[in-house]
Structures are given as structure tokens and as C-alpha cells.
Amino acid sequence: MNYLDYISIDPNIRFGRPCIKGTRISVSDVLGWMASGMSMDDIIADFPELTLDQLKGSLAFAADREQKLKYA
Template identity: 60%
Template sequence: MSNFQVLISIDPTIRFGKPCIIGTRIAVVDILMWLASGMSFDEIIEDFPELDMSKIQAALAFAAQRERFVKMIAAA
């Protein structure tokens, strides 16, 4: 998903500046944690009807993009 930026916002007054799905207070990390805990896309959408598949995919794309820039520093 190359246009995930239109679905993610970072506002210091919402959730302490955590990246959120635009128009909601649902943070990218919330979606990642739900998926990591075993929730399916359908279960997340059922519990949070303001989300849809494109918003969940935007959260995953955002996280993947951030991960590309994480550098590991090896201990000497």
C-alpha cells in the first residue's frame, strides 16, 4: 500500500502523538497488538467498525515503512 500516509495521522494532541488512523483515536500500535494477540482482521473490524481492511493495511504498511529505517547497533 503506497498511499498509507493519507490514512495515518500524527497529532501531538491525540494519543500523545502516536500515529493513529485518521479521524479516530485508534493508534497503529493498537492494531499491531490486536493482530499479534491473534485477532483476525474480521474480529478487529467487528469490534471497531470505524476500521476497514484498507485502514488495517495502512497500519501494517506504516509499521513496515518505519521498520525499514530501524538500525541495529552491535555491541562491541
């Protein structure tokens, strides 16, 4: 999956946080919801404008960013 199809970074939207394209829903919003126990189906039920691919794109973006982090 190419997460760049689903994620954008715009300094004028949510202070430049990575967001799902065409929305103001940030990757960190999605991760927070999942961390609190929401399933992808739960998120889509609450935000029917989102798709499963967009949510998977958010996870792929976060995983890629984690791999690129340098730890001391």
C-alpha cells in the first residue's frame, strides 16, 4: 500500500499534522481511537466518510515513520 495516496501534510490544516486526505482527521486521531479500543469498523461507523483503505493508510504511515525514527 502506498500511504501517500491517503495521507497529506498541509501546514494550513491541523498545524501541519499528517491527515487523511480531504479531511481534518489526523493520523494521530486514528491511532488514538485504535489505542482506546475502537476497531476500524467502529471508526467507520462514527465517521462514514472514511474508508478502510484510508485507515490502513494511516497505520502504514505511522509504521513507516516509526521505522525512520532514530533513538538515542
